[in-house]
Amino acid sequence: MIFAWLLNALALAFGAGLGARALFDPKWAARFTRLQADAQGGGEAEFRATYGGVFAFTHLVALAFTLRYVLDGESVIGALATGAAAVLSAGWAGAALGRGIAIWRDGARTTFNIFCACAEGALALAVGAPWIVWVLG
Secondary structure (H helix, E strand, O other): OHHHHHHHHHHHHHHHHHHHHHHHOHHHHHHHHOOOOOOOOHHHHHHHHHHHHHHHHHHHHHHHHHHHHHHHOOOOOOOHHHHHHHHHHHHHHHHHHHHHHHHHHOOOOOHHHHHHHHHHHHHHHHHOHHHHHHHHO
């Protein structure tokens, strides 16, 4: 059984690494996914947000849950729904962060990117509300 958890942790770490690389190197993500960014500035923001932020943050939070279970021998924090909410919330927060970095670093300050970053941040808070209440409670 411990082998399954270690395999899980390695796979999650790999996914987080892929996401982190895409977050800070959107040209690599484009080559990796065999997609091409548009010339209007939104393409690199999408690589950072989706392939970077979503992958990195969802995998990192899931990895934290796995490590807590493996190291402490306790069940995952809270009910399964709360854990899932935390993972999905992290994904949306990562997408917002990736888009924010693109606006800041890539000169991709467009109405579309600003709207999407705000929407992704709002979804992170809404999806993660049960987890946020649990943490603060």
